[in-house]
Amino acid sequence: xxxxxxxxxxxxxxxxxxxxxxxxxxxxxxxxxxxxxxxxxxxxxxxxxxxxxxxxxxxxxxxxxxxxxxxxxxxxxxxxxxxxxxxxxxxxxxxxxxxxxxxxxxxxx
Numbered sequence: 001x002x003x004x005x006x007x008x009x010x011x012x013x014x015x016x017x018x019x020x021x022x023x024x025x026x027x028x029x030x031x032x033x034x035x036x037x038x039x040x041x042x043x044x045x046x047x048x049x050x051x052x053x054x055x056x057x058x059x060x061x062x063x064x065x066x067x068x069x070x071x072x073x074x075x076x077x078x079x080x081x082x083x084x085x086x087x088x089x090x091x092x093x094x095x096x097x098x099x100x101x102x103x104x105x106x107x108x109x
Contacts, residue, residue: 022062023078035083039090051083 034051059071059080075082 019062020078023080026058027078027080031083031086035087035090038087039094042091043087048084048087051087055080055082 055075056068056071059074060066063070063074065071074080
């Protein structure tokens with residue numbers, strides 16, 4: 001799967017930085033779809049760890065390494081946050097907006 005995706009992106013974006021395109025596609029297309037419904041749920045810690053594991057495995061396969069310090073470095077360089085961190089930020093934002101909407105409803109009643 002990764003080899004076909006990698007080859008297709010290299011052929012279509014040969015002048016651009018391939019790794020950046022692939023990571024940005026994951027960050028901007030896949031992760032929002034994955035996390036969209038999860039921001040309203042309180043997930044157990046093991047589920048959050050599973051999401052982080054999936055992201056770390058993606059980077060391991062992409063860069064063909066199992067060195068976690070290198071994986072963390074690559075994630076920092078590509079400005080990629082783990083799903084557990086992104087989900088926490090999105091959940092806090094959702095709760096704030098929900099409370100604000102609830103407050104507005106109370107004011108109008």
